[in-house]
Amino acid sequence: MKLDNSAARLESAPTPLTGAAVSNGPHPGSAPPPDGPAPLALEAASGHDNSLVRIETRRLTALFGRNVAIREVSLFVPANTVTAIIGPSGCGKSTFLRCLNRMHELSDGGWTTGAVLLDGEDIYGGGLDPVAVRSRIGMVFQRPTPFPTMSIYENVAAGLRVQNRLTRTNQDEVVEQALRQAALWDEVKDRLHTGATALSGGQQQRLCIARAVAPRPQVLLLDEPTASLDPAGTQRIEELCHELKRQFTIVIVTHNMQQAARVSDYTAFFYLGELIEIDRTTQLFTKPAKEQTEAYLTGRFG
Amino acid sequence: MSARAIRRRAKSVVMTGVVAGLALLAVLPLLFIFGDLIHKGATSIDWNFFVKSPVPAGDTGGGVANAIVGTGIIVGMACLIGLPIGIGAGLFLAEYGNGRLGWLVRFVADVMNGTPSIVIGIFAWTWLVRPVGHFSAMAGGAALAMLMIPMLSRTTEEMVRLVPNSLREAALALGYPRWRTSLAVVARTALAGIVTGALVAVARIAGETAPLLFTALGNLNFSTAVNHPMQTLSLQIYVYATGPFDEWHRLAWAAALVLMGFVLLVSLAARWATRSRYETR
Numbered sequence: 001m002k003l004d005n006s007a008a009r010l011e012s013a014p015t016p017l018t019g020a021a022v023s024n025g026p027h028p029g030s031a032p033p034p035d036g037p038a039p040l041a042l043e044a045a046s047g048h049d050n051s052l053v054r055i056e057t058r059r060l061t062a063l064f065g066r067n068v069a070i071r072e073v074s075l076f077v078p079a080n081t082v083t084a085i086i087g088p089s090g091c092g093k094s095t096f097l098r099c100l101n102r103m104h105e106l107s108d109g110g111w112t113t114g115a116v117l118l119d120g121e122d123i124y125g126g127g128l129d130p131v132a133v134r135s136r137i138g139m140v141f142q143r144p145t146p147f148p149t150m151s152i153y154e155n156v157a158a159g160l161r162v163q164n165r166l167t168r169t170n171q172d173e174v175v176e177q178a179l180r181q182a183a184l185w186d187e188v189k190d191r192l193h194t195g196a197t198a199l200s201g202g203q204q205q206r207l208c209i210a211r212a213v214a215p216r217p218q219v220l221l222l223d224e225p226t227a228s229l230d231p232a233g234t235q236r237i238e239e240l241c242h243e244l245k246r247q248f249t250i251v252i253v254t255h256n257m258q259q260a261a262r263v264s265d266y267t268a269f270f271y272l273g274e275l276i277e278i279d280r281t282t283q284l285f286t287k288p289a290k291e292q293t294e295a296y297l298t299g300r301f302g
Numbered sequence: 303m304s305a306r307a308i309r310r311r312a313k314s315v316v317m318t319g320v321v322a323g324l325a326l327l328a329v330l331p332l333l334f335i336f337g338d339l340i341h342k343g344a345t346s347i348d349w350n351f352f353v354k355s356p357v358p359a360g361d362t363g364g365g366v367a368n369a370i371v372g373t374g375i376i377v378g379m380a381c382l383i384g385l386p387i388g389i390g391a392g393l394f395l396a397e398y399g400n401g402r403l404g405w406l407v408r409f410v411a412d413v414m415n416g417t418p419s420i421v422i423g424i425f426a427w428t429w430l431v432r433p434v435g436h437f438s439a440m441a442g443g444a445a446l447a448m449l450m451i452p453m454l455s456r457t458t459e460e461m462v463r464l465v466p467n468s469l470r471e472a473a474l475a476l477g478y479p480r481w482r483t484s485l486a487v488v489a490r491t492a493l494a495g496i497v498t499g500a501l502v503a504v505a506r507i508a509g510e511t512a513p514l515l516f517t518a519l520g521n522l523n524f525s526t527a528v529n530h531p532m533q534t535l536s537l538q539i540y541v542y543a544t545g546p547f548d549e550w551h552r553l554a555w556a557a558a559l560v561l562m563g564f565v566l567l568v569s570l571a572a573r574w575a576t577r578s579r580y581e582t583r
Contacts (some may be wrong), residue, residue, distance in 0.1 A: 103475055135477025145472035149490045159476040162486075211476065 392458025
């Protein structure tokens with residue numbers, strides 16, 4: 001049933017689904033994006049147990065004023081998977097991520113064209129409030145950003161409170177559950193009402209993950225979440241990715257190719273603002289379809 | 303030790319001595335002022351000084367209760383008007399002030415910051431005293447608020463700008479609306495700094511005299527009626543110090559000591575507020 005469901009969804013996609021893992025170049029009788037690479041073919045995704053498409057971008061272009069940061073990116077992100085975005089500095093990885101929850105437009109001069117579909121609904125469509133979009137998509141940043149004036153408990157509850165999701169009685173449970181999901185509960189359960197800035201960097205980052213997952217978003221965006229952490233902290237976050245994808249769809253930007261290989265089901269390679277290639281991670285790392293991808297993976301540039 | 307090393311060390315000692323001396327010179331006036339005030343004023347400070355109103359000129363005894371209460375009321379009124387406007391303007395400048403309106407507000411605040419306080423006093427007299435027909439404490443409070451607002455808006459702006467942008471983004475990404483991000487996360491994080499700025503502004507206006515000469519005027523009797531003339535410590539000092547009686551001079555010194563003590567206390571409170579900046583709860 002699930003497969004049928006996804007197939008139905010895929011038929012509505014603008015680009016054809018092909019049997020090939022990656023579809024490059026024009027296809028007769030279809031209208032692929034003229035410049036950008038074709039999106040990940042959904043055949044790959046359909047092998048997955050829960051192969052709904054959670055996010056789809058259609059010719060997504062992000063700009064700063066007149067400068068194009070990413071150009072016509074079209075791809076699919078299947079539900080309950082981890083998709084890694086890799087590429088050299090300045091290739092638009094983070095910008096792409098920030099487009100997925102309408103954070104890009106908050107940057108100076110930031111604006112977008114194209115579409116981002118969350119469960120089939122364009123989040124840039126007229127009817128949607130960006131604030132509502134952001135409450136459906138959690139985000140964790142490069143550096144831990146706990147709110148310094150709030151306790152650990154208040155930090156985790158912050159998103160719930162602002163979204164008015166819960167009564168006070170439920171709140172305790174949800175906070176505990178979120179902290180457990182972020183593998184932080186045992187370390188902080190005795191000091192929930194102390195300041196969040198007293199935690200170590202790795203703990204703070206897991207606190208931010210707890211804060212992001214507490215409101216039960218559909219998608220979790222991780223923007224180089226381990227960039228400021230030590231190896232032990234990094235490992236814990238990576239383990240969390242495997243846990244969390246059961247419940248959320250994760251898109252992670254990373255500088256670290258090994259990390260992408262370890263945590264992700266799919267990997268997208270960006271270069272100079274364009275999506276070069278997206279594929280199953282094992283496929284992309286072992287048999288990349290594009291020369292640029294191979295060059296980057298083998299360390300010839302970037 | 304080589305000759306050069308000795309020369310270097312000597313130079314270092316001399317220079318350290320020079321800057322230490324200059325630093326001492328900088329704090330010396332404060333020490334002298336306090337020493338003088340305590341020497342000439344402390345003996346006049348007793349219980350009556352705080353609880354009694356002035357007695358008729360020529361008599362001995364009496365206190366400055368009217369001026370202490372008056373200072374409290376007028377500074378209180380200034381805060382009532384000035385704190386919300388000044389802090390609100392500062393928050394606006396920091397969070398939304400990149401446009402033309404922000405530029406204008408910032409420019410006006412800077413000009414007002416540099417405006418002599420006596421000019422503010424004349425302005426308040428023109429608009430708040432003359433139309434009404436008599437001096438009033440309210441006009442004094444308004445004049446002090448006008449002094450306070452530009453100071454507050456600029457310090458608040460600076461404090462709010464210190465809040466890292468990553469915190470704003472974290473709140474927005476969590477589904478906070480913009481206004482709530484500004485209040486619940488950004489302003490709250492900058493709160494200690496904002497409070498410090500407010501305390502410094504209070505300390506500054508508490509000693510102002512010029513704007514009050516045209517507005518609150520002064521009052522030798524105890525009065526809490528805000529639509530009538532009211533005494534403040536600064537006005538009391540002005541009148542007593544320039545008056546002909548020794549008794550008045552004595553009280554002026556004591557009043558100056560009390561005012562100075564108040565300002566010092568508020569400044570210390572400001573220091574304390576800054577220090578506890580990153581403590582939660």
